[in-house]
Amino acid sequence: xxxxxxxxxYVAAEETEETDGEARPLLGRMxxxxxxxxxxxxxxxxVATHAVVCILMSALLVMAVGPYxxxxxxxxxxxxxxxxCLTCMQFFPQIVKTWRAGAVGxxxxxxxxxxxxxxxxxxxxxxxxxxxxxxxxxxxxxxATLQGVLLAICL
Numbered sequence: 001x002x003x004x005x006x007x008x009x010y011v012a013a014e015e016t017e018e019t020d021g022e023a024r025p026l027l028g029r030m031x032x033x034x035x036x037x038x039x040x041x042x043x044x045x046x047v048a049t050h051a052v053v054c055i056l057m058s059a060l061l062v063m064a065v066g067p068y069x070x071x072x073x074x075x076x077x078x079x080x081x082x083x084x085c086l087t088c089m090q091f092f093p094q095i096v097k098t099w100r101a102g103a104v105g106x107x108x109x110x111x112x113x114x115x116x117x118x119x120x121x122x123x124x125x126x127x128x129x130x131x132x133x134x135x136x137x138x139x140x141x142x143x144a145t146l147q148g149v150l151l152a153i154c155l
Contacts, residue, residue, distance in 0.1 A: 001044055009037040047086065054079060073133075080135025087139045091146035095153065104154045112151045119144025 010031035033041075058079075061072045098105065123141035126132060 001040065004037065004040055008034060010034065043089065050082065050086070054082070077133055077135040080133065080138060083139035084135075084142055087143045087146070091143065091150065095146065095150050098150060098153050107150070107154060109151070109154055112147060112154070116144055116147045116151055119147060 011034055013030045013032035057075065061069075061075050065071050094107075098107070119140060123137045123144060126137035126140060127134075
């Protein structure tokens with residue numbers, strides 16, 4: 001949110017009673033939040049809510065039944081699936097935007113060239129550990145895969 005371009009947050013809106021959506025006065029003009037900015041705000045709220053719920057639920061489970069009990073392990077598996085969903089939410093909009101624009105933009109190709117294979121190696125290193133559930137490494141593997149897709153589009 002800190003680096004969201006200021007010029008992309010709001011567009012000018014006419015001062016009429018029929019305007020729908022959020023409008024605010026700025027220097028005597030009315031401005032309306034762009035769809036991209038509204039989406040960013042909703043995603044931020046969803047991620048913050050998700051984080052609070054996960055931290056509270058995890059703490060409650062560990063205190064109530066212990067860290068190695070069945071319900072806690074099930075919760076840990078669900079957190080792996082939630083992480084997978086958030087990973088997809090992170091990459092899909094960037095992949096679509098880069099595909100449509102046909103331009104790299106602010107993406108760092110050297111960083112992606114290093115991070116993509118590193119992501120696969122990290123997922124592998126987690127997966128080969130004894131007793132590790134698939135939900136522990138799947139989001140890292142999917143992130144590396146989606147980053148590879150993004151890298152292929154950029155090259």
